[in-house]
Amino acid sequence: MNRIKYSLLFLLLPFSSGVLAQQKPALSWKDVSKWNYIRSNTYSLAPNGQWLSWAKGPTEGDLQMVIRKVSDTLNFIYPIGATASPVFFSKDAKYAAFKVSAKDAEVKAVKKTMKPLYDQLLLVSLPGNQKTTFEKVKAFSFSADNPDWLAIHFIPAESASKDKDAAKGTDLLLYQLSTKKSFNLGNVSEYAFNKTGNVLAYIIDANGQNGNGIFIRDMKTGLITALENDKANYKNINWNEDGDAFALLKSNKNEKYKEDVFTVIGINKIAGELSNKISFNGASAKNFPVNMGISANGRPYWSDDQASLFFGISAQEKKADSTDKKSGSNPVATNASGKTDSVKTKADSTGKTKPDQKALAKADIEKPDMIIWNWQDKRLQSAQQTQETRDKNYSYLSAYRIADQKFSQLADSTLKNVVMAPKNLYAIGYDDSNYELMRNLDGQGYTDIYVIDLKTGNKKRIFEKFYTAGRDLFNLSPNGKWATFSKDGAFYSINLETLEQYNLTKNIKSSFVDELDDHNVLQPETPNFGWSADSKYALIKDNYDLWRISADGKTAVSLSDHWKSKKQEVTERFSIYQREKGTDLTKDQYFLVFNQQNKNSGVGLLEAGKTNIKPLFVDAHVYGGLKKATDANVFIYMKYDNEKSPEMYSTTAATLASAKQISNNTPDQRNYAWSSGVKLINYVSANGDSLQAVLYLPANYQEGKSYPTITYIYERLTNEMNVYSMPAFPGGGFNRAMYNSNGYAVLMPDIKYKLNDPGMSAVACVVPAVKAAIATGIVDEKRVAIHGHSWGGYQTSFLITQTNIFKAAAAGAPLTNMISMYSLIYWNSGGTNQAIFEASQGRLTPGYWDNWDAFTRNSPIYHIKKVQTPLLLLHNDKDGAVDYTQGIEYYNGLRRLNKPVVMITYRGENHGIAKMPNRKDYAVRMMEYFDYMLKDKPAPDWWAKGINRSDMEKHLEARAFDHTQEQ
Known part of the structure; x- marks a missing residue:
């Protein structure tokens, strides 16, 4: 192994040479439950910039909404229940509106009763802070650029039918902010303001379809116009960006078909009764595909020039037999899969109907419940099952040009992925049907690329077998006439009108291949920042600098001045x-x-x-x-x-x-001990690569003293050096803030991978990083542990087979046998792990049959006898990313060798822990384990002697009681 070289960069180190007279207490897990912080996804800035809002509150419990004046200290605080949602401001910023959810205690109470809970809407005037509350609100919106209206959509009554064909309409209240007058529209299922907010489009969906239709309301005059009424249902209102046209879908029952038949409706030239309406359902088009219809999924929309309507089409299944049309209900039989089959009837000599015995016999046949896996399947059966809903709802992008009533199907069964370019002049189509099987096997993606002229519907293939792994697809210019793409380590542009291509980066003395991407993909590209608004320039980055390059590649300017x-x-x-x-x-x-x-x-x-x-x-x-x-x-x-x-x-x-x-x-942070700073360590890996690691100092750090240390690993982590760690109960159990507060240093090294050696690469990078950290004097070499989850869990499991530098290890959801894992199912997507291994994180290629040494060399299970480090394993029984058997295999192997190991399984949990009680439990147990191993605290009973199943309920109740008492 190479001799370790290291240096230190000291950053943010307000060290004290002595111990503070009164040290602040360390965080406890009970403190995490009540930790008060701002929910970062709730910030809202008023259009005039005078108000900023956010939600804050404890990790568990009820929250508050804060609306603060930006220019001074004026602020208002409102209770909002257990769920945070952002504030919406009116265009003139005179009003703010936000939802108020049920309180935390109410949410917990109704889990047993299943009683529904409802949101309120709170409307606040600014700066007067006058409040108006609306009950049982489903949705709301201000009237876009018109500052005068608030639309409030209410939930259905509890007594409303839940049948899928029941009317969906409820009350929509139009509240005029200037006058505080209210106008109620009943039986509204959907609504949308246009951009200017002067027109409201809405759909009526009433009982018995009485009065159903699409309506508009002039928000200045209050005039309501019925653009269409029918015994039908309507949905998916979609205004264009300018707000002078919209499209939607209409559905009717049809005895010939199993499902509703849909029509696209386009409304433009909006002028009340004189508004223009276009309807299209395919019947008038000679080239409309047989057994297809307008898709119920997706939102139809107008082209920018309002010359065409775009929408999806999908298969339309006819009913099996005309006898289905007869009045009355047929007997129903249930097949082996639990599905119901309609049973035909026939009339006897009296004219009465009775079940057809042959049909009944057919329905009674027991059918096997099975799956057939064929080696030629482009997608695994498991993937087809996981993606069944997506496949069922898939629709093929199509267009209807108004002037000549021409229908064009843009996407089809092979050219499924069609992306519209701005201005709707062209579209780009991607056909990977010839490469889908191999992509799912080895992860190396290819596609055929087409340019589609939307005026003519003509498609021209411009690339065959275009490499896509590690690539973004075409980046389209705002004028819709250009696109950029990456190929063979360079960036190109293409003129979609002439199809002429230009090499944009050939004259730039820099690399446009991502130098930090060590996956098994060919020449992974650097970032593409898109186009200038005038479509004259592409903005493309090399590994450091951002370049402004003319569309034809003739000029290039480094905007970042060669950094x-x-x-x-x-x-x-x-x-x-x-x-x-x-x-x-x-x-x-x-x-x-x-x-x-x-x-x-x-x-x-x-x-x-x-x-x-x-x-x-x-x-x-x-x-x-x-x-x-x-x-x-x-x-x-x-x-x-x-x-x-x-x-x-x-x-x-x-x-x-x-x-x-x-x-x-985080106002409470001042009351607790916190990390004393962070150090950046430069070191050289065993492979000779110059790398870095981040060392977070424990609270109350004293120079010259060494501390117990947790080494946390994944891949490259040092770019997050200055990231704040919010006290929390994470899905993987480890929280840096908690460990720093409780006297631990935390080391996070970068890992650089060599192909076919992911585990060995981790050893070559992590062990030197630990030694470099020990050499600083901060890390106690006898009290170093390691932890990682998922890919980090794999590397943790592997590292302890190669080194004894760690006193303890905790591995969450680890891969442990690369051979068996290679061909197992990634159940969250339904695909196999083979593509992940060969072109993504696994970094092992090809399959183990031609690469046996690499697979075994990097599998923890094949070095299991060398493990001397105690191990805490987490593996949940419904893990859809890393198969549960990986944890079981490693646990049983270590157990058979009488190695100290405990595995925790949370029933029903996936790859990360989702349920709060389980997250709390694992976080507490992990720290108990590390405290025992690194701080000589008493061993927890579940580690020292285990818990019999008969005693588990009592054990859990005792811990839950103790934790509740802490609260």
Whole structure:
């Protein structure tokens, strides 16, 4: 093994040379349950930039909604129950509306009774804070760009029929904000405002289909127009972007068919009774495919020029026999699969009907319940079963051109994936039918690519067997006439009108192959940032710099001014302009900047019309969520680091200068011991690669003292060096904040893989990282443990067969036998693991029959006799990613060898733990285990002696009681 070389970068280290007079207490798991924090997915900024809202509250319990004035300290707080949802503001920001859910205690109480719970809607005036509450609300929306209306859709009455054919309409209340007057529309099943908010389209679905139809309401005059009435059902209103046309679906019963027959309806030139209406169901088209009909799934839409309607078609199954049309009900028999079969009847000499005995005999035949797996199946039977609903609901994209009443089927059984280009001039079709079987076997994807002219419906194949593994597909320009793609390590553009192709990157002295992607794919591409808004330039990144390249490839400018020497890169563009199409280079554009060498990040500004991204700030924090108010020059962004939780900042400066903190996250953190900082370690792996690892220091760290350490692994983790760890009960059990608070250091190394040696690569990277961390003096070499989940669980299970550097290990849902795992089913998708092994995370190729040494060399199970490290295993019995048998096989092997091992299984859980009681339990047990192994605390009884099944209920009740008492 190579001699370890290491160096340290000290960051965020407010170390103390002495022990604080009064040390803060460590977090306990009971503290996690009541930990108060902001739900990051609930931030909303008012259109005028004057109000920012968010939901906050404990991990378990009831939450609050905060609406805060951005320019001062005025804020309002409202209880919102146990479920968080965002605030919606009216266009003029004078009103805010949000849902209030049932309280946590009510949610828990009704789990036994199954009594329904209902949401309220709270409408708040700003800044007056006048509140109006609406009960039993299903959905709501403000009237888009019109600030005067709030539509409130109510849930059905509890007594309403639950039958699938029952009427779906309920009350829709139109509440005028300026006058506080209400207008009720009854039996509404669906509604939608147009962009300007001056027209409301809605569907009536009433009992007996009385008055069913599609209506519009002029929101200025209140005039209601019935655009169509019929004994039919309607659904899927879809306004175009400009708000001057919409499309929807209509369905009718038809005795010839098993399911409803659908019609596409397009409404444009909206002018009340004079509005234009187009209907199409395929009957008028000579070339409409036989046994097909308009699909019930999907949302029809207009072309940009309103010359065509686009929609899906699908198979339309006719009824088996005309006798099905007879009045009265037929006897029903149940087959072996539990499905019902209608039994035919026939009339006797008196004219009465009686069951047809032959039909009854046929229905009574016991049928086998079986699956036939054939080697020629393009998709495994398990995949077909998992994807059955998707397949059943699949529809083929089609078009109907109004002027000449021409129907065009754009997608078909082989060309299933058709992507519309902007402006609806062209579409791109992908046909992988010839390569689907092999892709599902070895993960190496290919497709044939077609350009479809939407004016003529003509399809032209432009690529045959185009390699797609590790690639994005075509990136289409805003004008719909260009596309970019990656091929053979370079980026190209194609003019969809002429089909001429241009190599965009051939004259740039840089690599456009992702240098950090070590999967078994050919020349994986670097990121494609899309197109400029005027479609003149493609924005494509190499491994560090972002390039502006003309559509024909003749000119190229580095917008980031050759940052490779600094190891600095552009990682993403912030989308801050409403309804933007591409990157508008005539406006200021903002980018996330990241430094690979020191893990600093920041924000860069590309000023309007300029060609140089200027970093506004780059430091040891994480930045994200940059937004601009739609109607004002107010910017908000999120900032955090390892020690400080995410907070929102606001500024009116385009340079983001003088930003002011608006939020107050995790207020209880000041009361607890927290990580003392983080170190970045540079080291060299056993394979000679220069790598990095992150070492998070324990709370109350004292220089010169060594600490018990958890090594947490997955793949490359150091880019997350400055990420804040929110105290929580995670699905994998490990929470860094909890361990740091309780006196543990946490080490997270990067792992670089060699093909056909995933396990050995982990050993070559992780062991030197641990030794480098020990050499700092911070890590106690006699008290180092390792943990990982899923792929990290596999590597944990493997590492303990190759090294004794760890005193304890915990592996969650690990792969343990690469040979058996290779051909097992990934049940969450129904596919086999073979493609995952050969082209994705497994990094083992080809199959074990031609690669036996690599498969055995990297399988924990084949080195099991060398294990000396105690192991805590987690493997759930419904794991749909890593088969449960992998954990069982490793556990039983270790048990047979009398190795210290305990396996925990949560019944019914999948790959990660979902149910809160189970998440709590595993998190507590894992820490109990590590405390015993690394801190010499007493061994928990479930580890020391096990729990007999007869005592399990009592054991669980005792732990649940103790935890409840802690609360």
